[in-house]
Amino acid sequence: MIDELFRPHSHDAADSFDSALETSAKGIKAVKVSLAALMVTAILQVLVVLATGSVALLADTIHNFSDALTSIPLWIAFVIGRRVATRSYTFGYRRAEDLAGLFIVAMIALSAVIAGYESIRRIVDPVDVENLGLLVAAGIIGFLGNEAVAIYRIRVGEEIGSAALIADGHHARTDGLTSLAVVFGALGVYLGFPMADPIIGLLITVAILFVLRDAMRQVFRRLMDGVDESTTLQVESIAAAVPGVLATDSVRVRWVGHRLDASLHVVVDASLTVAEGHAVAEEVRHDLFHGVDKLDEVVVHVDPDGDHEHHETTRHHLERLGMLPRTDA
Structure with missing residues (x-):
């Protein structure tokens, strides 16, 4: 019958469904691993923030926590997206992943606001930064943790075609680079320029805004049905x-x-x-x-x-x- 033109070939449909389940499983594994790695990284940095009072590290740690939390809606979206189509949702639930991308954008924006506010507050009301050795160590920890997560997220995201997961991977990579900026802030304080710490915090805020711009482009392109x-x-x-x-x-x-x-x-x-x-x-x-x-x-x-x-x-x-x-x- 002519209407069969609009129905999936039975063998191909089964292959596509199995492939979708397999890629969703890879996505779920990626968010689980990255969530655990980033939470460990952020917790280690919190301990150093308490010991040093560094606002640059605080800004970076806040961003790392928000980055870790973006794994949760992605996890939920991958699970929901595996549900079969119904008579109400005849195209299935795969769009949940694209909606999760909006949450990622919102979290990046929120982290920029908080980091910027804390940096400005420390410029107005300076606080001494102590234990510079620990601060440098925390910056290095942040870089290594985030870069490892970034490589993993981007690799899996490209493999399965997930724009949200790729965007989150680039988000983690920028977090790693801003962690290195914390190290430079600590060196500035060590060399006798105490304002280096909050100034680096502001630079981190600017870096987050660039990530926000790129993430918005990628996420909204998917929501607008854009393809290469x-x-x-x-x-x-x-x-x-x-x-x-x-x-x-x-x-x-x-x-x-x-x-x-x-x-x-x-x-x-x-x-x-x-x-x-x-x-x-x-x-x-x-x-x-x-x-x-x-x-x-x-x-x-x-x-x-x-x-x-x-x-x-x-x-x-x-x-x-x-x-x-x-x-x-």
């Missing part, structure tokens, strides 16, 4: 290479969580039977599942070739959605 142009071109080229496909049109691709959904029109010989046209569409879907990484679902609409306008009845709807070229263009 190369992905769209890949879908077009693979579909066009299938025997029986005369042309492709209206190719759409979007991320939903860390998986891709795609839809497109293909033009086939008008003399083909419904069954033969369906077979071409299934071959397109099959090749796309195998050729496009992280692809979960493909919807293929079959158009017969020829001069006859096959979409006249619905053309005004399709034009409004950008699915067909306008006749008056």
Whole structure:
């Protein structure tokens, strides 16, 4: 039947579901490991803050705690995203991961506000920084802990296609670099410039704002269904290479969580039977599942070739959605 064009090929659907479960499991493992590592790093830094009174280290520690806490909504989102679709949520729950990205952005913004406030307060009301050796050690601990987490998060995020996890990885990497800034603040105090500590705290705040900007770009692009142009071109080229496909049109691709959904029109010989046209569409879907990484679902609409306008009845709807070229263009 023609409506089978819009249903997943049974074998491919099972593969996609299993692959989605596998990638979600990798994401859950990544947030568990990074949460534990960052909490240990932040707790060690808190102990040094209490001993030294360093506002630069306090700002860095606050950021590390917020970074650790961003693992929690990601964890929840990965779990929710594994739930099967229902009649109310017919596309499933994978978008939960993209919504978790909003929480990550909010936490980064909050950490910038707190770090900036504490730094300014220490400029207005200076406090002596003590135990500089411990302060330097804490900065090094912060760098090593965050860099290890950053490498792990980014690697897993790229492997499974999770923008939220990659953004959180870059967040951790910046935390590591700001931990090194704490070391420079301690050296400034040691050399007789006590204001170096809160000034470094302000520099950390600026660094957090740059992370916030990059995270917002990445997260909101996913929420707006943005993909790399190369992905769209890949879908077009693979579909066009299938025997029986005369042309492709209206190719759409979007991320939903860390998986891709795609839809497109293909033009086939008008003399083909419904069954033969369906077979071409299934071959397109099959090749796309195998050729496009992280692809979960493909919807293929079959158009017969020829001069006859096959979409006249619905053309005004399709034009409004950008699915067909306008006749008056």
